[in-house]
Amino acid sequence: MSKAFTKEVEGGDVYDDLPDRPVSPHNLVTPKGLEMIEAELARLHRDHAAALDADDRPLLAKINRDLRYWTSRRATAQVVEPPTDVSEVRFGSTVTIEREDGRRQTYRIVGEDEADPSLGTLSYVSPVAQAMMGKQVGDAIEAGNAEATIISIS
Structure with missing residues (x-):
């Protein structure tokens, strides 16, 4: 096949496929932890819009990877209220x-x-x-x- 019909990788394309951040199966969170996840998602959405406007492909790739991570963490978060019984150590103690x-x-x-x-x-x-x-x-x-x-x- 002639090289004229193959797609050459352009300089910016290497940023499109950053590997995903590992997502732990452990996802208990405190109410404050859930607020932190939601704040991080809001910040990333703002940063995504700004990176789109600036056509900053490397930054977009990083933000997209982080959005996938935090969206997954938000979807699997199990909120645990602080314990009221302080007789033994528990999550939130x-x-x-x-x-x-x-x-x-x-x-x-x-x-x-x-x-x-x-x-x-x-x-x-x-x-x-x-x-x-x-x-x-x-x-x-x-x-x-x-x-x-x-x-x-x-």
Whole structure:
């Protein structure tokens, strides 16, 4: 076949097929987490319109990929209200632990997309959060390479 009848890839076409972001099967969210997902979707829709106006194909490809991810996360989100029973650690609990060296750390157990340990939130599927689940005040847990004790749950 003559090369005249084949389509050559144009420079911008390579951006059309960015691989999708991996979507976790775990998608419990707090009410605040759902608000965060919806805010991210709204921002991406605004950015999409601006990238269309600017004919910025690389940016459009990135935004489209992120829109697919966040649309999927919104569709599968299972909102869990904060627990009212603070007798044991559950999704949405705020837990303070004391490490062997005396350091106290407080974490709120949240969904994957809203977790940021530096801000005091842990994903409910993280090892430390999993070690806390179902435990009560006074129970010991594995926290990294050491033990810690749960000193409060709220």
